[in-house]
Amino acid sequence: MRLVAYDNCDELLDGLRTATAKRVTPYGLDGPTFLQKVPDGATPEAADGRASKGAQPQERSGTNVHEAAADEPDLVKTDGRRIVVISRDKLQVIDPATRKVVHRLELSVRGPGMYPGGGDSQLFLSGDRALVMSRDSPMGIDAMERTDMRTDIAKPVRTRPQTRLTLVDLAGTPKVLGSMTSETEFVDARQTGSVARIVVKSRPRIDFPVEPHGVQQEQKALERNRQLVQKAPLSAWLPKFEVRNGAETKAYTMPCGQVSRPASYTGTTMLSVLTVDLGKALGDPDPAGVVADGQTVYGTGASLYVTGTPPQAVGWGKVAPKPVEARTDIHKFDVRGQGRPRYVASGSVQGDLLNQYSMSEHDGHLRIATTTTPMAAPDAPATSTAAPRSESAVRVLEQRGAKLTMIGELGELGKGERIYSVRFIGPKAYVVTFRQVDPLYVLDLSDPTRLRSTGELKITGYSAYLHPTADGRLLGVGQDADAKGRTLGTQVSLFDVAGAPKRVDAFKLPESSAATEFDPHAFLYWAKSGLTVIPVSRHTSGGGEALVLKIGAQGIDRMGTVRHPSTGFEVPVQILRSLVVGDTLWTISSEGARATSATTLDDQGWLRF
Numbered sequence: 001m002r003l004v005a006y007d008n009c010d011e012l013l014d015g016l017r018t019a020t021a022k023r024v025t026p027y028g029l030d031g032p033t034f035l036q037k038v039p040d041g042a043t044p045e046a047a048d049g050r051a052s053k054g055a056q057p058q059e060r061s062g063t064n065v066h067e068a069a070a071d072e073p074d075l076v077k078t079d080g081r082r083i084v085v086i087s088r089d090k091l092q093v094i095d096p097a098t099r100k101v102v103h104r105l106e107l108s109v110r111g112p113g114m115y116p117g118g119g120d121s122q123l124f125l126s127g128d129r130a131l132v133m134s135r136d137s138p139m140g141i142d143a144m145e146r147t148d149m150r151t152d153i154a155k156p157v158r159t160r161p162q163t164r165l166t167l168v169d170l171a172g173t174p175k176v177l178g179s180m181t182s183e184t185e186f187v188d189a190r191q192t193g194s195v196a197r198i199v200v201k202s203r204p205r206i207d208f209p210v211e212p213h214g215v216q217q218e219q220k221a222l223e224r225n226r227q228l229v230q231k232a233p234l235s236a237w238l239p240k241f242e243v244r245n246g247a248e249t250k251a252y253t254m255p256c257g258q259v260s261r262p263a264s265y266t267g268t269t270m271l272s273v274l275t276v277d278l279g280k281a282l283g284d285p286d287p288a289g290v291v292a293d294g295q296t297v298y299g300t301g302a303s304l305y306v307t308g309t310p311p312q313a314v315g316w317g318k319v320a321p322k323p324v325e326a327r328t329d330i331h332k333f334d335v336r337g338q339g340r341p342r343y344v345a346s347g348s349v350q351g352d353l354l355n356q357y358s359m360s361e362h363d364g365h366l367r368i369a370t371t372t373t374p375m376a377a378p379d380a381p382a383t384s385t386a387a388p389r390s391e392s393a394v395r396v397l398e399q400r401g402a403k404l405t406m407i408g409e410l411g412e413l414g415k416g417e418r419i420y421s422v423r424f425i426g427p428k429a430y431v432v433t434f435r436q437v438d439p440l441y442v443l444d445l446s447d448p449t450r451l452r453s454t455g456e457l458k459i460t461g462y463s464a465y466l467h468p469t470a471d472g473r474l475l476g477v478g479q480d481a482d483a484k485g486r487t488l489g490t491q492v493s494l495f496d497v498a499g500a501p502k503r504v505d506a507f508k509l510p511e512s513s514a515a516t517e518f519d520p521h522a523f524l525y526w527a528k529s530g531l532t533v534i535p536v537s538r539h540t541s542g543g544g545e546a547l548v549l550k551i552g553a554q555g556i557d558r559m560g561t562v563r564h565p566s567t568g569f570e571v572p573v574q575i576l577r578s579l580v581v582g583d584t585l586w587t588i589s590s591e592g593a594r595a596t597s598a599t600t601l602d603d604q605g606w607l608r609f
Helices: 009-023 215-231
Strands: 003-005 076-078 083-087 090-095 100-106 114-116 122-126 129-138 144-146 154-156 162-169 175-182 185-192 195-202 240-245 248-253 259-262 270-277 288-291 296-299 303-308 327-334 342-350 359-362 365-372 391-400 403-413 418-425 428-434 437-444 452-460 462-468 474-481 487-496 502-510 512-514 524-526 531-538 544-552 555-562 575-581 584-589 592-597 603-608
Touching: 009 215, 009 288, 076 122, 076 575, 083 122, 083 584, 122 185, 129 185, 162 195, 185 296, 195 303, 270 303, 288 342, 296 359, 303 359, 327 365, 342 365, 342 391, 365 418, 365 428, 391 428, 403 437, 403 452, 418 474, 428 462, 428 474, 437 462, 437 474, 452 502, 474 512, 487 531, 487 544, 487 555, 502 555, 524 575, 531 575, 531 584, 544 575, 544 584
Parallel strands: 259 288, 342 403, 418 462, 487 512
Antiparallel strands: 003 259, 076 083, 083 090, 090 100, 114 129, 122 129, 129 162, 144 154, 162 175, 175 240, 185 195, 195 270, 240 248, 270 288, 296 303, 303 327, 327 342, 359 365, 365 391, 391 403, 418 428, 428 437, 437 452, 462 474, 474 487, 487 502, 512 531, 524 531, 531 544, 544 555, 575 584, 584 592, 592 603
């Protein structure tokens, strides 16, 4: 598994047409996609006060990230002098010294038929600048246009996902410096220093006609769509980026000379890694392109890994001759410096990744944990008792030339189960699998060619997120469960992993779930005091609160909870994030921000957005 360059633009076009024609169906590639332009819009609003001049940055927490050298985009950022929050399509700027919302900035105006998808917008912060990354998605078939102005006949308007980057100056009253829009889908991003690497993907811009009805019409539509693919120009696949700086607008297109493909196949999706320096004006994103899919991004500051699942399609209406096991392809880029990312190597492993925490780079090696679930043969009887069982494995890959080659493997973890969480810490790996009970595996990876399991702990429930504590222990956030695997509510476990793993304490909150199970950015651990904050939702009332714990040498202590006032529409307010600035714990929801004492949880003020 490696990437290769195309000899010329004609070879690139031929490969893209051939691959796309094999995957196209009578219904196109992605079903309905809705074509429309999202206009720019940026209007500052007056707020309740002004930021305290000359304020010195206070000690503060940051976004809970996988690697310290690679910041991750989030809804909230702080530099100790200001807290910047994205809520309700506005940039809300809080002065933590005066505890006031001092500025608001309208970010964008979407056209009809679009809504903010994938967790709304996210941002990076660098000095007095913020980069807002917005993901707009088609709303559905409600987007319509008149086909004949003399009648009421209407048809779906085909639109596509859009990625919008907005560069904002935060010095004084916030103002938009520029924007970049593209018909791409935002995947993820990482930031080191002032440089952001943004990963997006796009499908070919080919307008397939409205869906057919009936088997005969399907066959005709399939032939028609294949002809459309074969006639499509190269520009249909190469993403375009429109950059606006004030009144000046420029368009940039991915050069075909900057596109590579996996040596074993050509995909239909274009993966692009963009470069944006927050200290400069928006310009050519200088993308590095790969004709492959991508779902998971992991960065270290020096390296950027993008993983995806290769296409398994065998053609419309055909059946695979034998079961196909899932495979994950990994592409590594060198992102040192400020220039375009440099592709260095690729590899592949069996199985599926859970998330970015399933990967870790250590001493020049990539460690990766996956779960493999073999597919049953198409002709296997439905009552067969010999159904394939899932199992998990940890592998170590070493870069050799342009290939990531496996040099170590430890498999057969959690047979019949799947991975629920992974954490690599130095030469150790901690893997949680679950079906009815939670085996916590402790693995020794100090010799990358001879991986060893040094301990296993079975408890009811599972940990969906693992976090190292200041004293070398391991904190797990997940669900308690009975002996049959039925979940009972939020469970926070503290593990001693110095020797044979053992659970030293646990806190349980019945009939609840924690946002941290699905979003590590929702987790706060303040190592200085052991303060730990986990947003939870109550199943019975539907209400949300921030559960505040203290992790110490004796175990887990409950400090209390923080709640936000109701909206008045009987809609429960869910707390999304928490952070520490100075001696104040800030909790953030879509409705506002609450300041409380980080030591006593005494209320210090409520700021409504």
